[in-house]
Amino acid sequence: xxxxxxxxxxxxxxxxxxxxxxxxxxxxxxxxxxxxxxxxxxxxxxxxxxxxxxxxxxxxxxxxxxxxxxxxxxxxxxxxxxxxxxxxxxxxxxxxxxxxxxxxxxxxxxxxxxxxxxxxxxxxxxxxxxxxxxxxxxxxxxxxxxxxxxxxxxxxxxxxxxxxxxxxxxxxxxxxxxxxxxx
Numbered sequence: 001x002x003x004x005x006x007x008x009x010x011x012x013x014x015x016x017x018x019x020x021x022x023x024x025x026x027x028x029x030x031x032x033x034x035x036x037x038x039x040x041x042x043x044x045x046x047x048x049x050x051x052x053x054x055x056x057x058x059x060x061x062x063x064x065x066x067x068x069x070x071x072x073x074x075x076x077x078x079x080x081x082x083x084x085x086x087x088x089x090x091x092x093x094x095x096x097x098x099x100x101x102x103x104x105x106x107x108x109x110x111x112x113x114x115x116x117x118x119x120x121x122x123x124x125x126x127x128x129x130x131x132x133x134x135x136x137x138x139x140x141x142x143x144x145x146x147x148x149x150x151x152x153x154x155x156x157x158x159x160x161x162x163x164x165x166x167x168x169x170x171x172x173x174x175x176x177x178x179x180x181x182x183x
Contacts (some may be wrong), residue, residue, distance in 0.1 A: 003075075004041045004043075004068055007041045007073060007075050007131075007132060008039045008041060008073070010131045010132075010179055010180050010181065011039055011071055011073055011130070011132060011134065013131075013178070013179035013180075013181075014060070014130055014131050014176065014179040015028060015032060015037065015071070016032060016161070017175065017178065018175055018176070018179065019131065020032050020174075022163065023166075024127060024138035024160050024163075025156075027143075027146045027150075027152060027154075028157065031061060031069060032043075034068070036066060036067055036068035036069065037067070037068065037069055037070070037071060038060075038061075038064075038067040038069070038070040038071070039070075039071050040057055040070055040072050040138065041073045041075060042072060042073060042074050042075075043076070044077070045076050045077025045078075046077070047089065047090060050074065050077070050078075050091075050102060051090060051091060051094045053072075054072060054091055054094060054095075054137075055094060055095075055100075055134065056076075056097050056176065057070055057072055057137060057151065058095070058098070058100050058103070058104050058137065061104070061137065061139070066161040068139065068142060069136065069137060069138055070136070070137040070140065071134050071135075071136055071137075072134065072135040072136070072137055073133075073134050074087075074131050074132060074133040074134065074135070075132045075133075078110075078133040079111075079112075079133070081110055081112040081113065081114060084110050084133045086110075086150050086175055087133075087147075088106065088108045088135070089164070091106055091108060091135060101141055103139070103140055103141075104137050104138060104140060105138050105140055105143065106135050106136065106137060106138070107135075107136040107138060108133075108134070108135055108136070109128050109129065109133070109134045109136065110128070110129065110130065110132065110133045111129055111132065111133070113125050113126075113178075115128045117130035121169055122165075122169070123164040123165045123167065123168050123169045123171075123172065124161040124164055124165060125164075126164045126169065126176075127157070127160040127161060127164055129172065129176065130176075131176060131179055131180055132135065
């Protein structure tokens with residue numbers, strides 16, 4: 001298996017064994033079962049190149065409705081969480097500048113994700129931890145439809161944090177190691 005296939009597999013493991021299995025995202029199961037999640041491993045490490053690739057991914061999604069969503073995986077260059085958050089801000093600006101505001105939105109995940117005000121080892125951070133720095137490109141119209149059919153969508157983050165705190169950090173450290181093929 002080449003490196004890109006391995007990174008894709010590890011991310012797919014995370015989607016299925018963490019996000020879907022534990023209902024972190026209540027909308028993931030449908031897309032996993034439909035096979036409509038696109039996994040794109042981005043090898044660029046320079047911000048300008050990554051932002052260009054992000055807009056190209058939006059353009060791809062524009063013409064490929066069979067892909068409901070895209071996981072834009074950045075295995076190198078954004079290992080530092082704060083540099084990654086800077087990229088997230090720039091990526092959101094790039095969506096705005098390219099008239100994609102209201103068309104796509106970004107969710108973001110990182111192996112060292114840490115919510116402001118939370119200790120690094122807080123289990124709550126695992127709601128947004130992934131094997132690699134990842135931008136989740138979501139179709140706004142689809143998200144609006146999904147949220148309209150979900151009772152109390154505002155409770156999803158709080159429910160996820162409570163679940164992670166019940167399970168504890170060690171549980172998720174082990175689970176993410178399993179997704180990476182390490183036991």
